[in-house]
Amino acid sequence: MRTSALVGALMLGASLLPATAAAQERSGSVQVKAFATAVLPDGKISEVETDIVGLPAATQTEANDNVVPTVAIEYFLSENLSLETICCLTQHDVDAISGLPGAELVADAKLIPATITAKYHFDLGAAKPYIGAGAAYFIFLGEDPGAATLPLGVTDFDLSDEFGLALQAGVDVPLNDRGLGISLDAKRYFIDTTARWFVGDTVAIQTEHQLDPWVVSAGLAYRF
Structure with missing residues (x-):
């Protein structure tokens, strides 16, 4: 009995070795993704805090969409858990859609959406879907007052950098056994910003805006 039990244990251990090796192989690996990304912000006014120029009461705004290249870098902590960050620069205008249509x-307005997410991966064989969540910090660079504000005497403009939340879902599909694959990814951000238009050193208009963009990507992935 003892001999047969020992043989059985050895056989079981041997059968688990490939799975253990695969898990160890995945742990510590890095995946790089090159995407074409659609950035789809909202941009509507949620609150008017300062208005010394007399904006129409029904004024509402919208930010334009943009498509940009992005790069994602992902580090696998284990077979199912990873951390990912993205790099991109996107540019947007904000126009009035009511009040001053x-x-x-x-x-x-140039935006760097600095983001890090923790992801959980599912293995469905040919497809490897994932979900994730994390933190984002939106950094605005070089934003200018729009043409319609210049006749009001506006001389400068500022959008505040802000922290927010990002939710994520997507799928990786391997194309071969050498690490190449395709990837589809969608993120929804929850983040606001404060917009200030200045006349000299005076804040003439200050508004709160909901950005809350969808960021939808498709591209190639390579894991090594």
Whole structure:
């Protein structure tokens, strides 16, 4: 009995070795993704805090969409858990859609959506879907007052950098056994910003805006 039990244990251990090796192989690996990414922000006004120029009461705004290249870098902590960060720069205008329809209020606002997410991966064989969540910090660079604000005497403009939350879901599909694959990814951010238009050193208009963009990506992945 003892001999047969020992043989059985050895056989079981041997059968688990490939799975253990695969898990160890995945742990510590890095995956790089090159994406084409659609950035789809909201941009609507949630609150008018300062208005010394007399904006129409029904004024509402919207940010334009943009498509940009992005790079994601992912580190696997284990077979199912990973950390991911993305790198991109996207540019947006903000126009009025009511009150002052068609008026350009913000021009060329460049945004770096610094993001890190923790992801959980499922293995369905040919497809490996995942879900994730994390933190984001939106950094605005070089934003200008829109053309419609210049006749009001506006001389400068600022969008506040802000922290927020990001939720994520997607799927990786391996194309071969050498680490190449395709990837589809969607993130929803929950983040606001404060917009300030200045006349000299005076804040003429200050508004709170819901950005809350969808960021939808498709591209190639390589894990090594």
